[in-house]
Amino acid sequence: MPEPYTGNMGGKAHFKACWLAETLRLREALWGPLEDATEVRRARQEGHNLVDKILLRAHYLGKRDKLDQLINKWMQGSRLALAVLCMLALASGIGVALGALGDGSRPVNLLLAVVALLGLNTIAFIFWLLSFLFKSHGGAWLGEAWLWLTRKLARGPDAALAPRALIEMLSRNQALRWLLGGISHGLWLLALGGMLVTLLALLSARRYQFNWETTLLSPDAFVAITSWLGSLPGLLGFSMPPEALIRISDGQHVLPDAAQSLWSGWLIGCLVVYGLLPRLLALALSLVPISKAMSRLAPDIRLPGYAELRDRLAPSSENTGIDAPEGSGVQAHVHQHTSVRHQPGQAVLAGIELSPETPWPPESLAATVADAGIIDNRAQRKALLDSLQEQAAGKLLLVCDPQQTPDRGTIALLADLANLAVQARIALVAQPAATGDTRLAVWLTMLQAAGFSAEQLLVELPAALAWLAQDPSSEHTRGEAHARS
Numbered sequence: 001m002p003e004p005y006t007g008n009m010g011g012k013a014h015f016k017a018c019w020l021a022e023t024l025r026l027r028e029a030l031w032g033p034l035e036d037a038t039e040v041r042r043a044r045q046e047g048h049n050l051v052d053k054i055l056l057r058a059h060y061l062g063k064r065d066k067l068d069q070l071i072n073k074w075m076q077g078s079r080l081a082l083a084v085l086c087m088l089a090l091a092s093g094i095g096v097a098l099g100a101l102g103d104g105s106r107p108v109n110l111l112l113a114v115v116a117l118l119g120l121n122t123i124a125f126i127f128w129l130l131s132f133l134f135k136s137h138g139g140a141w142l143g144e145a146w147l148w149l150t151r152k153l154a155r156g157p158d159a160a161l162a163p164r165a166l167i168e169m170l171s172r173n174q175a176l177r178w179l180l181g182g183i184s185h186g187l188w189l190l191a192l193g194g195m196l197v198t199l200l201a202l203l204s205a206r207r208y209q210f211n212w213e214t215t216l217l218s219p220d221a222f223v224a225i226t227s228w229l230g231s232l233p234g235l236l237g238f239s240m241p242p243e244a245l246i247r248i249s250d251g252q253h254v255l256p257d258a259a260q261s262l263w264s265g266w267l268i269g270c271l272v273v274y275g276l277l278p279r280l281l282a283l284a285l286s287l288v289p290i291s292k293a294m295s296r297l298a299p300d301i302r303l304p305g306y307a308e309l310r311d312r313l314a315p316s317s318e319n320t321g322i323d324a325p326e327g328s329g330v331q332a333h334v335h336q337h338t339s340v341r342h343q344p345g346q347a348v349l350a351g352i353e354l355s356p357e358t359p360w361p362p363e364s365l366a367a368t369v370a371d372a373g374i375i376d377n378r379a380q381r382k383a384l385l386d387s388l389q390e391q392a393a394g395k396l397l398l399v400c401d402p403q404q405t406p407d408r409g410t411i412a413l414l415a416d417l418a419n420l421a422v423q424a425r426i427a428l429v430a431q432p433a434a435t436g437d438t439r440l441a442v443w444l445t446m447l448q449a450a451g452f453s454a455e456q457l458l459v460e461l462p463a464a465l466a467w468l469a470q471d472p473s474s475e476h477t478r479g480e481a482h483a484r485s
Contacts, residue, residue, distance in 0.1 A: 021058035093194025143180030175293035238269025366469035388420035396421035
């Protein structure tokens with residue numbers, strides 16, 4: 001039996017519910033509508049509005065067709081892909097810092113070191129800012145790499161549905177750009193953090209010589225560049241070499257250790273101010289619209305696939321039949337309902353598509369059992385399902401004729417009815433001359449494939465009726481006594 005739906009969800013659970021509904025919508029758009037009579041019935045009874053009923057229907061269909069497992073597997077793949085990218089980003093940051101400083105055997109060119117540490121990050125960040133002018137996802141390359149890698153990890157015939165549904169759902173809610181951007185900023189922060197930690201470790205453990213080398217630029221140009229780059233870090237307390245020190249840091253003069261310390265602080269300040277802080281601010285700005293989009297996330301009932309469900313899940317009126325005008329010879333009558341209403345927890349007996357010659361109800365039927373009659377058409381099936389959905393039966397016995405050829409519709413009906421009772425049994429009652437009919441074996445095979453255990457399948461009506469009339473409490477007491485013995 002499908003797990004109960006916990007309505008009024010929030011946060012991650014609501015996000016997954018909307019994602020599942022969008023995945024189901026795309027699947028039905030590609031391969032046609034699913035058979036969902038039972039799920040629609042449950043959604044109409046449990047839901048409060050159309051959106052809630054759409055999510056309920058998707059929840060029960062997702063459980064039945066295992067679409068929820070598809071989304072769970074995709075989320076596991078996305079976490080694995082993100083973990084791989086995090087490790088690569090951290091390793092890349094460490095590698096860039098090692099390459100920028102070297103092993104200390106040669107002087108460090110300050111301009112080349114700044115370009116190595118911040119060049120690619122700055123280009124990617126500028127592209128991300130420019131993407132707002134062109135309404136694209138440019139600049140969030142690492143976020144797109146995460147999405148691509150996650151798709152590669154997904155396997156299965158329906159594996160492409162989950163990411164497609166996620167992208168379309170987030171795009172409609174203006175959250176995809178911010179999600180990919182947030183992932184990209186987070187990965188860049190890991191890389192820059194790895195650079196910073198590596199710089200601090202190397203500068204603490206080794207002696208480095210810093211200088212500037214240029215053929216085209218004059219000393220005045222280098223002084224201007226260095227002062228401009230160091231102005232913002234200087235406001236935050238990072239060291240800024242004086243102009244005189246900048247001029248003599250051309251590799252032609254021997255600098256004191258204090259000068260090398262000033263250049264180290266200047267280099268770290270540039271990495272923090274022009275690398276880490278912009279990415280940290282961009283990540284914080286990305287989380288705000290993502291949070292707002294998640295809070296208002298809901299299926300768009302105007303979309304194809306959702307709009308067609310309105311009349312089935314939330315009809316504006318119920319059909320009560322033809323109301324003919326009053327005239328001569330027309331007299332209103334009250335027709336008694338033929339189906340017996342059972343009490344919650346009561347034992348219920350029903351015959352499923354039995355032949356007209358079958359005597360009903362059985363003569364040995366106990367007075368405590370509610371007789372639902374012979375269910376033979378669609379209206380009767382719907383009435384019984386609605387009745388059991390409203391109040392579950394304690395015990396349910398479904399009598400079938402194994403001389404008839406079983407079909408998937410009948411097996412599905414038996415499974416739906418059994419799910420609406422605490423205990424359920426199937427009685428396959430054949431005529432004496434037909435006990436050897438091979439169709440009985442087909443019935444048993446199909447019912448066991450549908451999830452019925454051998455204990456639930458009976459072939460003798462008296463034994464089935466005796467089980468139905470038995471008090472569940474006394475049965476439970478005898479079971480405990482047998483277990484103790």
